[in-house]
Amino acid sequence: xxxxxxxxxxxxxxxxxxxxxxxxxxxxxxxxxxxxxxxxxxxxxxxxxxxxxxxxxxxxxxxxxxxxxxxxxxxxxxxxxxxxxxxxxxxxxxxxxxxxxxxxxxxxxxxxxxxxxxxxxxxxxxxxxxxxxxxxxxxxxxxxxxxxxxxxxxxxxxxxxxxxxxxxxxxxxxxxxxxxxxxxxxxxxxxxxxxxxxxxxxxxxxxxxxxxxxxxxxxxxxxxxxxxxxxxxxxxxxxxxxxxxxxxxxxxxxxxxxxxxxxxxxxxxxxxxxxxxxxxxxxxxxxxxxxxxxxxxxxxxxxxxxxxxxxxxxxxxxxxxxxxxxxxxxxxxxxxxxxxxxxxxxxxxxxxxxxxxxxxxxxxxxxxxxxxxxxxxxxxxxxxxxxxxxxxxxxxxxxxxxxxxxxxxxxxxxxxxxxxxxxxxxxxxxxxxxxxxxxxxxxxxxxxxxxxxxxxxxxxxxxxxxxxxxxxxx
Amino acid sequence: xxxxxxxxxxxxxxxxxxxxxxxxxxxxxxxxxxxxxxxxxxxxxxxxxxxxxxxxxxxxxxxxxxxxxxxxxxxxxxxxxxxxxxxxxxxxxxxxxxxxxxxxxxxxxxxxxxxxxxxxxxxxxxxxxxxxxxxxxxxxxxxxxxxxxxxxxxxxxxxxxxxxxxxxxxxxxxxxxxxxxxxxxxxxxxxxxxxxxxxxxxxxxxxxxxxxxxxxxxxxxxxxxxxxxxxxxxxxxxxxxxxxxxxxxxxxxxxxxxxxxxxxxxxxxxxxxxxxxxxxxxxxxxxxxxxxxxxxxxxxxxxxxxxxxxxxxxxxxxxxxxxxxxxxxxxxxxxxxxxxxxxxxxxxxxxxxxxxxxxxxxxxxxxxxxxxxxxxxxxxxxxxxxxxxxxxxxxxxxxxxxxxxxxxxxxxxxxxxxxxxxxxxxxxxxxxxxxxxxxxxxxxxxxxxxxxxxxxxxxxxxxxxxxxxxxxxxxxxxxxxxxxxxxxxxxxx
Numbered sequence: 001x002x003x004x005x006x007x008x009x010x011x012x013x014x015x016x017x018x019x020x021x022x023x024x025x026x027x028x029x030x031x032x033x034x035x036x037x038x039x040x041x042x043x044x045x046x047x048x049x050x051x052x053x054x055x056x057x058x059x060x061x062x063x064x065x066x067x068x069x070x071x072x073x074x075x076x077x078x079x080x081x082x083x084x085x086x087x088x089x090x091x092x093x094x095x096x097x098x099x100x101x102x103x104x105x106x107x108x109x110x111x112x113x114x115x116x117x118x119x120x121x122x123x124x125x126x127x128x129x130x131x132x133x134x135x136x137x138x139x140x141x142x143x144x145x146x147x148x149x150x151x152x153x154x155x156x157x158x159x160x161x162x163x164x165x166x167x168x169x170x171x172x173x174x175x176x177x178x179x180x181x182x183x184x185x186x187x188x189x190x191x192x193x194x195x196x197x198x199x200x201x202x203x204x205x206x207x208x209x210x211x212x213x214x215x216x217x218x219x220x221x222x223x224x225x226x227x228x229x230x231x232x233x234x235x236x237x238x239x240x241x242x243x244x245x246x247x248x249x250x251x252x253x254x255x256x257x258x259x260x261x262x263x264x265x266x267x268x269x270x271x272x273x274x275x276x277x278x279x280x281x282x283x284x285x286x287x288x289x290x291x292x293x294x295x296x297x298x299x300x301x302x303x304x305x306x307x308x309x310x311x312x313x314x315x316x317x318x319x320x321x322x323x324x325x326x327x328x329x330x331x332x333x334x335x336x337x338x339x340x341x342x343x344x345x346x347x348x349x350x351x352x353x354x355x356x357x358x359x360x361x362x363x364x365x366x367x368x369x370x371x372x373x374x375x376x377x378x379x380x381x382x383x384x385x386x387x388x389x390x391x392x393x394x395x396x397x398x399x400x401x402x403x404x405x406x407x408x409x410x411x412x413x414x415x416x417x418x419x420x421x422x423x424x425x426x427x428x429x430x431x432x433x434x435x436x437x438x439x440x441x442x443x444x445x446x447x448x449x450x451x452x453x454x455x456x457x458x459x460x461x462x463x464x465x466x467x468x469x470x471x472x473x474x
Numbered sequence: 475x476x477x478x479x480x481x482x483x484x485x486x487x488x489x490x491x492x493x494x495x496x497x498x499x500x501x502x503x504x505x506x507x508x509x510x511x512x513x514x515x516x517x518x519x520x521x522x523x524x525x526x527x528x529x530x531x532x533x534x535x536x537x538x539x540x541x542x543x544x545x546x547x548x549x550x551x552x553x554x555x556x557x558x559x560x561x562x563x564x565x566x567x568x569x570x571x572x573x574x575x576x577x578x579x580x581x582x583x584x585x586x587x588x589x590x591x592x593x594x595x596x597x598x599x600x601x602x603x604x605x606x607x608x609x610x611x612x613x614x615x616x617x618x619x620x621x622x623x624x625x626x627x628x629x630x631x632x633x634x635x636x637x638x639x640x641x642x643x644x645x646x647x648x649x650x651x652x653x654x655x656x657x658x659x660x661x662x663x664x665x666x667x668x669x670x671x672x673x674x675x676x677x678x679x680x681x682x683x684x685x686x687x688x689x690x691x692x693x694x695x696x697x698x699x700x701x702x703x704x705x706x707x708x709x710x711x712x713x714x715x716x717x718x719x720x721x722x723x724x725x726x727x728x729x730x731x732x733x734x735x736x737x738x739x740x741x742x743x744x745x746x747x748x749x750x751x752x753x754x755x756x757x758x759x760x761x762x763x764x765x766x767x768x769x770x771x772x773x774x775x776x777x778x779x780x781x782x783x784x785x786x787x788x789x790x791x792x793x794x795x796x797x798x799x800x801x802x803x804x805x806x807x808x809x810x811x812x813x814x815x816x817x818x819x820x821x822x823x824x825x826x827x828x829x830x831x832x833x834x835x836x837x838x839x840x841x842x843x844x845x846x847x848x849x850x851x852x853x854x855x856x857x858x859x860x861x862x863x864x865x866x867x868x869x870x871x872x873x874x875x876x877x878x879x880x881x882x883x884x885x886x887x888x889x890x891x892x893x894x895x896x897x898x899x900x901x902x903x904x905x906x907x908x909x910x911x912x913x914x915x916x917x918x919x920x921x922x923x924x925x926x927x928x929x930x931x932x933x934x935x936x937x938x939x940x941x942x943x944x945x946x947x948x949x950x951x952x953x954x955x956x957x958x959x960x961x962x963x964x965x966x967x
Binding site for chain 2: 373381391
């Protein structure tokens with residue numbers, strides 16, 4: 001049995017609407033049931049995605065399929081979006097007590113249903129975006145993602161830091177959307193097309209004056225740089241990440257970034273013949289690597305540290321983009337998903353008891369050996385210790401860069417990896433070296449325990465045996 | 475199947491201990507089984523054979539034609555033997571641990587497993603990856619259970635080694651990329667074949683060799699990248715120092731002998747002079763620094779850095795004799811430094827200080843410790859009868875012979891003559907330390923100090939017996955390793 005790709009998005013949309021309807025009309029049920037239902041539904045959609053027949057679109061197609069493709073990359077990132085959303089929902093269940101404290105409402109679970117429904121709509125946007133091969137489609141799906149994030153980022157609105165984060169994200173994101181639209185109009189003005197394949201065909205004509213198209217592309221790059229948190233468009237990241245509710249931060253740092261990279265890979269294709277483009281991207285990658293890693297060094301708040309680390313990882317991913325290594329980028333994103341979500345999952349649980357500063361993790365090895373070990377695996381993988389997915393991702397990226405003789409990028413990459421070891425191991429130090437004043441064990445729900453174990457296993461297995469991911473892209 | 479057992483026995487035991495198995499007993503059994511299996515391989519190994527034995531291979535990924543391949547030849551065999559012996563001794567030396575006893579033993583076993591895996595891997599990816607497995611356990615061992623300025627030491631060693639490792643990784647990928655597409659592989663055997671056919675271009679060899687030399691050099695504490703070593707070894711708990719200084723550090727030397735020298739012979743020639751200058755830094759400069767040390771643990775740490783210079787000299791010599799000597803010396807030094815760190819740890823436990831000016835007269839109340847330390851110190855100086863002597867003699871003769879012309883001094887002769895003075899230097903600091911610790915007047919308040927517990931006779935006896943055995947019969951090591959090195963010389967186009 002095979003099914004057409006757009007059905008998946010429709011299914012996810014239906015799940016989202018269902019959750020929203022139940023939230024609106026059944027006030028008395030335990031709202032966490034909704035989250036479990038959504039997790040189950042999304043898992044079913046994920047299973048269904050394996051019956052999907054890849055259907056790449058060719059240049060001549062018109063109508064719906066000139067906007068939408070179901071090639072391997074698209075299907076891969078649809079699954080990626082689904083897995084991310086499921087894991088974020090698991091985290092949100094753990095985070096529910098915090099939401100209750102900081103949302104006004106008549107009942108004690110007011111707003112919780114919306115909190116669970118919005119990520120599902122984001123997921124639809126991410127899935128559309130994975131398939132988008134037309135600038136219009138890219139814009140629309142990007143907006144769907146951003147709109148739901150506007151709400152999610154400022155969801156716990158009694159907290160002033162969250163409000164600040166919400167306003168920052170709203171303004172800067174709207175600005176970047178403006179850049180995107182303006183860039184698209186320039187490209188359309190030069191080529192008369194919005195479909196990426198046809199844009200490529202028009203730009204291949206040597207008689208064409210490519211300057212204006214390049215200008216449009218630079219504007220698009222600004223917008224995407226905002227999404228993937230590349231320097232110099234990273235200003236919003238630390239504050240928004242720190243202020244937003246933790247599961248939303250995790251979603252932003254994985255989902256939003258992955259979507260940005262998919263679009264970047266697709267959009268850059270027509271422009272890669274131009275050496276100026278490669279040069280610009282190389283400089284952005286260098287700046288991102290240096291800024292992300294150096295600024296992470298003095299951080300004392302774990303959420304903020306992870307924000308800078310997310311900038312740093314955008315740098316490594318950009319090395320992959322500059323080296324034309326789509327596979328390496330995809331693999332790295334999977335590794336990034338696992339290790340980032342694992343560290344956020346531990347953070348959510350620990351922060352419920354103490355707080356989200358690094359010193360709140362002191363003595364975690366005594367309070368909860370399981371959580372400490374999970375965090376150790378996540379940090380080792382983020383730093384790039386072998387036998388973890390994070391190491392293999394870096395290996396893949398450096399290999400691709402050396403193949404393209406990007407010596408500067410590789411040298412800077414290696415130096416910044418050493419910085420990474422310092423700031424990730426700072427967390428390990430707190431957990432294992434330092435003692436703590438609190439001795440109470442940290443309660444972990446069974447669902448979280450199972451998910452964290454699954455993520456740890458996945459990190460190690462994919463770090464030794466990457467073949468499943470590589471097969472999914474071939 | 476015996477090699478996967480050797481590699482995974484400590485790792486599985488470590489996981490079992492983390493899950494709650496009794497710490498010391500499981501660790502000791504695991505180390506014992508590993509040692510027994512390694513001895514089995516040692517006695518089964520056919521010394522006359524060229525190439526690798528006991529090979530097992532599992533495909534991992536099409537990308538980079540990655541396989542998980544284990545196999546031994548003479549060189550890797552003696553490294554495995556060294557690791558198994560030192561691990562067994564180090565775990566036996568471990569006394570009661572106050573906090574996180576399980577984690578301590580698991581960390582030790584992970585370091586051992588990483589070293590065993592690195593030495594047995596025939597695939598460069600896993601060769602590299604297994605070595606890095608030890609990084610975080612080392613960080614935790616020094617940070618949690620260390621003494622003195624342990625936090626700074628733990629940071630220093632971790633950041634240094636992580637940087638060195640990633641530089642090394644670059645070198646390995648460059649090596650992989652330098653071979654033409656069809657023959658490209660991370661398999662050492664395939665790379666050796668490619669190198670023998672001259673597929674690695676000469677102009678690329680120089681750069682790759684330099685990157686590898688820096689990467690491996692940082693891991694072995696080659697002068698001027700040595701500053702992490704003394705501080706880390708001084709602060710580390712004794713079993714961790716034994717394992718790291720005795721075994722894990724040798725990974726870099728093993729890497730040079732296994733990868734850099736045979737695959738990049740022209741590249742090695744380009745950088746010989748640089749290497750000679752740096753290793754003289756190790757021998758002379760660090761040797762003098764060692765004499766100036768005021769604490770026993772720092773002195774031992776520096777001495778282990780200094781002795782790396784001789785091994786580098788053997789590797790740089792480019793003669794069969796010198797390389798054989800380097801291999802013997804790697805083994806011998808691993809055994810002797812492990813014993814020294816073990817005894818020093820016991821002394822620190824009893825007296826609470828390793829400041830040489832505070833210590834004295836311990837020979838009267840700790841005669842057994844004094845005897846063991848004395849034997850290890852003599853071995854370390856390189857007195858005849860100990861394996862270190864055999865190794866050093868071979869290294870010095872081998873290095874002196876390279877490029878020898880009558881009535882003219884070549885750079886190798888100069889280096890050898892200077893290196894010989896290192897023997898005097900190490901005699902000075904070792905004997906001085908022995909005198910200060912075990913002879914002279916003893917402070918009153920230590921009259922209650924007890925000698926080593928009787929059960930420690932086993933690891934001490936094992937280490938002393940091994941170094942004496944191979945000191946009297948170095949041929950039993952040379953016989954095993956020399957086919958490996960001979961193939962390097964016949965391979966040359």
